[in-house]
Amino acid sequence: MNPGFGIYVHWPFCLSKCPYCDFNSHVAGTIDADRWRRALVAELGWFAARTSGRTVTSVFFGGGTPSLMPPVIVAALLDEIAGRWPLAGNLEVTLEANPSSVEADRFQSLRAAGINRLSLGIQALEDGALRFLGRRHDLGEALAALDLAGRTFPRTSFDLIYARPGQTPQSWRAELERALTLAGEHLSLYQLTIEPGTAFAPAHARGDFILPDEDAAAEMFEITAEVTAAAGLPAYEISNHARPGAACRHNLTYWRGGDYLGIGPGAHGRLGAERIRQHRAPESWLTMAEKDGHGTRARESLSGEDRARELVMTGLRLSEGIDTETFVESCGRTPDSVIDPAGLARMVEGGFVESGPDRLRATKRGRALLNSVIATLLAD
């Protein structure tokens, strides 16, 4: 199986910073669209020279809020990609969007620029929760945006955040069932986690709000698996659900060990054994990309063993698990070379992992405890 070759483009700007978000996002006043277009195109060109001949299977515009990107820039970047690399016949081009009315107005021009998959950050189907999460849209706007997206793009998805303060397993089940009536082919369902450096971190530490306890959160995770499967969108990854064949191919490339480029401020890429990280600060990246043609901040060479460990870590997130052949093609080693046999035996005996000659996968129970499973498998 070919894990694909993807291009990620990071647009770091937002109208406001959400309190749960630890991504590289910045609230800026005015943006010089021409400079940004030229710099992003330049960086694409710089990487193109190093990966020429590879067939691009997906492009993903993330952020930040890439739906705030002027559609002309999106179009320019997609033109550049098409001119530099061969493209797969079923090229997937995703853009993350906020479901506000302002952004919905641009859907048509984004579609015209070449976007064929839209991922909407709806986050909750309840106005109180949307306010708590610091979102700028209300439920009415979100539903309208979702409706328009469905009519505009061939493929759509939306995100929800669950295990929010005050949420019970029962109320999440009801919200999720409603979401499934609205969903197209794909849903991303994330449990709310408090990340360092976000506005929620000190508020949570102060006790401004309380998250559901471990048992309630576990129950919600189980409900999520059950309800989505019953509706025909089973989990294909820890937090991602899709109808058969509708998984996000760009993200599958990450989890299956394919190569990917990271374009724009703070973007990460990996080409073979090399991990590449771009300057995080938008201005530094911009200045450097204008001067040198790229904004690379650091390169790290991964050992074969590190690559294999990362692949076990990401591969087991997928319901399909790890395909041994693809694994060996990606990192030149077998999964066995980094897995502790005694730990594996314990995990198999406990019903957390299934292991065969062609495939290693975590069971449903195993995926719920994946951190512990991975730590046990990769023990020295």
Next chain:
Amino acid sequence: MPRFFEESMPTLDHIRNFAIIAHIDHGKSTLADRLIQRCGAIADRDMRDQILDSMDIERERGITIKAQTVRLAYPAKDGRTYQLNLMDTPGHVDFAYEVSRSLAACEGSILVVDASQGVEAQTLANVYQALDAGHEIVPVLNKIDLPAAEPERVRQQIEDVIGLDASDAVMISAKSGIGIDDVLEALVTRLPAPVGDPDAPLQALLVDSWYDAYLGVVILVRVKNGILKRGQKVRMMASGAVYDVDSVGYFTPKLVKCDQLGPGEMGFMTAGIKAVADTNVGDTITEDRRPADTPLAGFKPSVPVVWCGLFPVDAADYEDLRESLAKLRLNDASFQYEPETSAALGFGFRCGFLGLLHLEIIQERLEREFNLDLITTAPSVVYNVTLTDGTVEALHNPADMPDPARIDHIEEPWIKATIMVPDEYLGAILQLCTERRGQQLDLTYAGNRAMAVYRLPLNEVVFDFYDRLKSVTRGYASFDYDMDAYAESDLVKVAILVNQEPVDALSFVVHRANAESRGRAICQRLKELIPRQMFQIAIQAAIGGRVVARETVSALRKDVLAKCYGGDITRKRKLLEKQKEGKKRMRQFGKVEIPQSAFLAALKMGDER
């Protein structure tokens, strides 16, 4: 008269040997400082507080661990200059035997009592020891210049509680320097001079010893009969070892070498001795060529009564711990150690101490002076286990308890405890002693203070008794004890099992009646401390094969990162590597791994309860 005769053979009438006994904080060290200053033994500019307590721990805790002597020259009102030998002794019960030898080296004592606090349990124990040693006692009321001082009440209390005539007690304030001359005069006029025969074969009492980096082992002695000289060949009567005396002398408190020490005198000798373990406190030093017929009375080899395991938190520190224990033992032969291996805690040592304070001091010195991070297991006493075949084993580690089927009976050590407390707390004290299987021997009142005397099993005292005592009396109780006899008890070993595997470091010996409740308490604590894991964890307390308490840590249900995309992978891998670091401190119990920190906290909480 030749100078030689004048210095080394004083008429014994000029000598007074005395100890100072006091409860902690009643002013013993301050009084000693004043006496030294008054006799001009040390220049004012060199004077500092607690001059006799040289170890950091002694100075900080206000306690004396090692005995010391100071020779003072006091020009008395009768016009003669007396040689006063002050013996500074440890006051704590853990060092009761050392105290008794120090007292045996003197003819009298100053009893210091705080004029507002009054008599405390430790004062009593020490006074009785001094009376047992045949001492003349000079009562001194200290801190009389404080507003809270009630000298008349305390004087009466000394008479009522101790039965001493306190009518001519000396009124002083050591801190302000009031009454110091009166104390010195009382020593000269009220204490007897020592007696001894300079021509008899040498008999010198070995009072204490310590290791000095330059001199080797320094021995503190009191000469009873004969003469101890430089160059002499001497013999230790208990150990039989023979040494050549390198030097003799005394302290002022500075070390001063002289040619010889005669009857009634105190001082030191060195003889190229390598280890303190070769010198037994209470031994008699005699001349090898002309030995005494009999040793001085009262020699006892020191026997540890409290044992515990000491383990390095970091297994890599094991060698350092071994070396540090060896170094400490150079200077303190009364503690013992042997290697011990624990499934829960790894490699360490089983160590024996004279008591709980001694344990704390050694532990603190290891951590402070040798910079070691230690885990201390719950202290245990020494049980005498009689097996069905009639043999008797001294058991000091619950983990080594023989199979119950092989045991005929078990004996445990008891103590005689004296507790003094304001009477409003008496009820709480009586209840605590009853809970701890105590037998009341005596209960008396003096003013608004009560004195309860109890027989208690030592194993109930090493198990958080001090802390409970402190908390139920808000710190107003004072406590002291003497070792009593061994007696048979219905004792059982309670094993703590995690997923059916025993955790050796947490097993303990307890009276059958308390086995279940104490077992349950530990299981509950562990339940709180062991993090949930992939598998359910059973925590059990068992006597033999019978489970008496059980708790369950339910299995972890969810432990997975919600997001892991292209940019998260490096961060996630680093997180994973951190988890692997943490695993080094995990102990495997069947299918589960338990952080060492959980055992550590369980042991710590045992101290605090």
